[in-house]
Amino acid sequence: MALPQVKLDATEARLAPLTLPDGAVWATKAREEALARFRAMGVPTGRDEYWRFTKPDSLNAPEAPEAALFEGDENPAFCDIDRLSVVFRDGVFDAEASDDLTLEGVEIARLADVMVQDIHWAKDLYGVLEARGQDPVVRPFAALNTAFATDGVVVRVTGKPSKPLHFRYLHEKTDSDAILHFLVKVEEGADVTILEGGPAAARFNKCFEVDVADRAAFHHVRSQGRDHERRAVTHVFARLGEESTFKSFTLTANGRLTRNEAFIELTGDNAVAHIAGAAVGDGDFHHDDTVFITHDAVNCESRQVFKKVLKNGAVGTFQGKILVKAGAQKTDGYQISQSLLLDEDAQFLAKPELEIYADDVACSHGSTSGAIDEEALFYLRSRGVPEAEAQDLLVLAFLAEAIDEIEDEGIAEDMRTRLEGWLLRHRS
Amino acid sequence: MLKINNLHVKLEEEDKQILKGVDLEVPAGAVHAIMGPNGSGKSTLSYVLSGRDGYEVTEGGAALEGEDILEMEPEERAAAGLFLAFQYPVEIPGVGNMTFLRTALNAQRTARGEEELSAADFLKVVREKAKSLKIDADMLKRPVNVGFSGGEKKRNEILQMAMLEPKMCILDETDSGLDVDAMRLVSEGVNALRDEGRAFLVITHYQRLLDHIKPDVVHIMADGRIVKSGGPELALEVENNGYADILSEVA
Numbered sequence: 001m002a003l004p005q006v007k008l009d010a011t012e013a014r015l016a017p018l019t020l021p022d023g024a025v026w027a028t029k030a031r032e033e034a035l036a037r038f039r040a041m042g043v044p045t046g047r048d049e050y051w052r053f054t055k056p057d058s059l060n061a062p063e064a065p066e067a068a069l070f071e072g073d074e075n076p077a078f079c080d081i082d083r084l085s086v087v088f089r090d091g092v093f094d095a096e097a098s099d100d101l102t103l104e105g106v107e108i109a110r111l112a113d114v115m116v117q118d119i120h121w122a123k124d125l126y127g128v129l130e131a132r133g134q135d136p137v138v139r140p141f142a143a144l145n146t147a148f149a150t151d152g153v154v155v156r157v158t159g160k161p162s163k164p165l166h167f168r169y170l171h172e173k174t175d176s177d178a179i180l181h182f183l184v185k186v187e188e189g190a191d192v193t194i195l196e197g198g199p200a201a202a203r204f205n206k207c208f209e210v211d212v213a214d215r216a217a218f219h220h221v222r223s224q225g226r227d228h229e230r231r232a233v234t235h236v237f238a239r240l241g242e243e244s245t246f247k248s249f250t251l252t253a254n255g256r257l258t259r260n261e262a263f264i265e266l267t268g269d270n271a272v273a274h275i276a277g278a279a280v281g282d283g284d285f286h287h288d289d290t291v292f293i294t295h296d297a298v299n300c301e302s303r304q305v306f307k308k309v310l311k312n313g314a315v316g317t318f319q320g321k322i323l324v325k326a327g328a329q330k331t332d333g334y335q336i337s338q339s340l341l342l343d344e345d346a347q348f349l350a351k352p353e354l355e356i357y358a359d360d361v362a363c364s365h366g367s368t369s370g371a372i373d374e375e376a377l378f379y380l381r382s383r384g385v386p387e388a389e390a391q392d393l394l395v396l397a398f399l400a401e402a403i404d405e406i407e408d409e410g411i412a413e414d415m416r417t418r419l420e421g422w423l424l425r426h427r428s
Numbered sequence: 429m430l431k432i433n434n435l436h437v438k439l440e441e442e443d444k445q446i447l448k449g450v451d452l453e454v455p456a457g458a459v460h461a462i463m464g465p466n467g468s469g470k471s472t473l474s475y476v477l478s479g480r481d482g483y484e485v486t487e488g489g490a491a492l493e494g495e496d497i498l499e500m501e502p503e504e505r506a507a508a509g510l511f512l513a514f515q516y517p518v519e520i521p522g523v524g525n526m527t528f529l530r531t532a533l534n535a536q537r538t539a540r541g542e543e544e545l546s547a548a549d550f551l552k553v554v555r556e557k558a559k560s561l562k563i564d565a566d567m568l569k570r571p572v573n574v575g576f577s578g579g580e581k582k583r584n585e586i587l588q589m590a591m592l593e594p595k596m597c598i599l600d601e602t603d604s605g606l607d608v609d610a611m612r613l614v615s616e617g618v619n620a621l622r623d624e625g626r627a628f629l630v631i632t633h634y635q636r637l638l639d640h641i642k643p644d645v646v647h648i649m650a651d652g653r654i655v656k657s658g659g660p661e662l663a664l665e666v667e668n669n670g671y672a673d674i675l676s677e678v679a
Contacts, residue, residue: 374481379518380528382478383588384506384536393531397522397571 007042010060014043014144017062021150023115030127034146037131041138050137053317053349054259054288058231059141064177064203067229067256074421076168077197077223077251078414083166084108086153090171090201091178093151105159106192111152111181122154125183129209129237133263137292142235142261145207149181157190157216164193164219164411169200171227176201182208186216188241193408194218199225199255204232214241214268220248221411223418224258228284231257242268242297249406251415252279252287253422259288266293266300266328276305276405280419281314281346282426289337291320295328295361304335307402309395310346311428321353324361331356333363340398341371342428392423429627430454430477430596434488437469437476446472448652449488452629454596459628461638463663464649465671470631471515473649474600478512479505492596506532507539509595513585513602520572525584528572529554529591536592557590561617578605579613586617597621598629603637615640635667648674 003011015038020031043060044051058065086108087097093110101108114122127146133139155165167182178201186192190213200206212218224232232255240246252258264273279287293302308316318337339348350367372394380390396419403419406412430453437447446469454460464470476483477490479502490498497505520528534544545553558568561583573581582602589597599618603611618628618641630641638646638660646662647654650671655678656662666674 373520375518376520378480378502379514379520380532381502382480382506382512382514383528383532383592384503384539385532386503386535386539387501389531389535390503393523393527394520397520400522 003042007045011039011042013062014060018148020147021115024118026123027115027126031147034127034130034143037134038140038143038147041134041140041143044140050290050319053319054257054286058203058257059233059259064175064201065231066174067171067202067227067231068174069171070199070225070227072226074418077418078166078195078411080414081164081195081410083164083195085166085168087168087170088151088178088180088200090173090176091151091180091204103161103163105157105161105190106165107156107158108165109154111154112150114154115150121156121185122183125185125209125211126181129211129239130207130235132265133235133237133292139235139261139263141205141233142207142237145179145181145205145235149179149207152181154183155185155192157184157186157192160191164195166195166197169196169198169204169225171199171201171225171230174202177203179205180207182206184208184210184218186210186212186218188213189215191217192219194220195411196220196222197225199227199230200232202230204230204234206232206234208236210236210238210246212238212240212244212246215243216241217245218247219407221406221415222250223415224250224252224255226254228254228256230255233259235261235263238262238264238273240264240266240268240271240273243270244268245271246273247405247407248275249402249415250277251418252277253418254281254285255287256284257286259290261290263292264294264302266295266297266302269298269300271297271300273301274303274305274405276303276402278307278399278402278415278419279316280309280422281311281316283312283314285310285314287315288317289320293322293333295322295324295331295333297328299330300328301332302334303405304337305402305405306337307399308339308348309342309399310339310348311342311426313345315347315349317348318350318367319353320351320365321355322363322365324356324358324363326357328358329360331358331361331363333361335365336401337367338398339369340395341369388427392420392427395423396420429456430490430492430629432488432490435476435485435490436487437472437483437485440482440484446483446652447476450652450654452647452654454627454629456595456627457624458645459622459630459641459643460645460647461630461632461643461663462647462649463632463666468649469652470649471600474512474598474631477598478502478510503535504539506592506594507536511589511592511594511597513582513589513597513599515601515604517573517581517585519574521574523572525568525570525572526554529588532588533591554591558587560620561587561590562613563587579607579610582606582610582614583617586614590617590621595625596627596629598631600631601633602630603632603634611637612640635663638663650675
């Protein structure tokens with residue numbers, strides 16, 4: 001179907017400042033195909049079903065809108081965790097600031113180096129999961145990412161590396177427009193933890209393609225940077241093999257616009273996928289979680305746990321879908337999206353969806369929006385806990401179900417500490 | 429310890445007077461009980477004293493050790509030594525019982541200018557006190573009151589009281605929902621806290637709690653006032669004859 005002229009124009013305007021990077025034959029082919037996908041979809045508009053809650057204008061703009069740098073006094077996320085750090089400054093790999101990329105059980109290479117090699121395993125993954133994730137719902141910014149990303153990292157996990165990999169995104173220029181693309185291939189029986197932290201750029205487009213083979217495990221914890229004016233659109237595309245595990249948690253504090261999309265396919269029996277998020281926003285904050293989980297195998301489990309704490313005009317949105325294909329019997333699907341609105345000006349928009357074609361499944365979903373429980377607040381105060389502290393305690397309690405999805409207690413504690421700090425700074 | 433003087437209270441939302449001139453004085457070391465028919469204002473009195481929203485004091489006052497408490501925030505009243513054992517203890521999912529106890533205890537200590545209790549010291553004290561109330565490690569770890577039985581909730585209230593060591597304890601129908609064994613356990617917990625420097629106000633419908641927690645004075649409350657005060661025998665009179673006799677006597 002031909003796109004409306006206005007969409008065509010906006011799409012070409014978006015592409016105008018960009019040029020396809022040079023690379024090996026396979027890389028160029030993958031990029032050209034992605035560009036064709038992007039052109040066929042066009043940039044999103046508010047009329048598109050999955051963009052009704054989130055204005056795409058600032059993501060559609062040819063140039064990144066400026067974003068002031070944020071002077072935080074906090075230590076960066078995960079700084080107390082033993083890890084291998086890979087550092088990007090405004091979307092460009094910084095070898096000097098990064099750790100040595102050798103670690104037993106994992107091969108790590110820079111995307112820029114990989115995309116010019118004639119033969120590389122990345123050929124079978126780059127843009128492949130992203131392309132699969134374009135149906136039935138299009139994700140134009142992911143296709144744009146595949147077409148134009150020059151930097152990022154490709155990771156092949158063959159064992160159980162002794163420490164997590166940490167992708168650290170520094171934001172140093174007020175007009176930076178960063179695109180990063182990552183491939184993570186977790187081979188059979190392997191197990192890896194990937195951490196992400198930082199604001200990355202004024203505007204950040206990031207794409208993960210994650211292939212989790214049979215009996216492999218992928219753990220992911222991310223802390224999106226605190227720069228108030230930054231914008232980000234991120235995607236994770238994942239395929240899960242038999243008895244594999246995928247667990248992802250995202251903490252978002254601040255940011256003018258964040259759209260985090262996940263497209264997860266359970267393709268092997270007995271696989272488990274958990275995806276969770278805790279977002280806290282005060283003022284000019286729009287946070288969007290858009291999740292699509294497909295059950296295409298027997299006896300798989302999926303959980304979506306998204307919690308948002310909003311005040312002072314902040315907006316949270318959630319679009320979450322569980323698709324159970326015919327034959328995906330014994331599916332156990334769970335989805336919860338909740339917001340805690342700390343005042344009358346905050347807003348939460350949610351659209352839970354279930355689409356089930358198998359007859360022996362258990363799927364539940366819930367979505368709620370509410371204020372602080374006054375009874376609980378009084379109970380705490382009557383025991384001597386000052387009002388502000390009591391409220392923070394209740395907010396953390398509200399977020400607990402999402403944070404509990406992090407398996408590593410040290411990392412969970414790091415996330416909790418960050419949330420406590422944010423709440424303390426944003427007491428009204 | 430606690431002095432209530434001609435206290436008049438109405439609901440904030442509607443024009444309904446609940447307390448119509450309550451006078452009551454509970455000295456340090458004493459246990460007073462308030463009995464009375466449903467709707468007489470007993471629970472309202474406990475809520476107003478602890479600082480719950482929704483009530484308006486139209487006349488009179490209440491003082492703890494000479495200090496007016498009605499102008500204080502609930503947490504200030506707690507730090508000043510007031511404690512209300514709730515009739516319906518609130519469930520707080522996501523907040524661990526231990527975290528709750530420790531936060532409360534240290535908040536009160538900080539408010540009083542005392543040092544916070546270290547994690548190790550706190551643990552030692554809480555384990556000891558929990559043991560005497562038959563509260564196991566699992567109950568301490570679980571979220572506050574979530575999934576607790578009626579009896580467990582009330583024991584948890586008494587544990588909080590034991591940890592916070594308030595000067596003035598108000599027990600609002602602590603016997604409701606308790607079986608005989610649980611009532612004994614709770615009462616023992618309360619009795620263990622009886623002390624020269626501490627006073628209790630026990631609100632109850634039934635005399636049987638007062639078999640376990642022996643009061644020095646029993647007050648009968650009706651229609652927002654204390655209508656009669658006497659010794660423990662007053663509670664027995666209520667148990668045997670109901671409130672009708674007393675109410676007609678004072679009418």
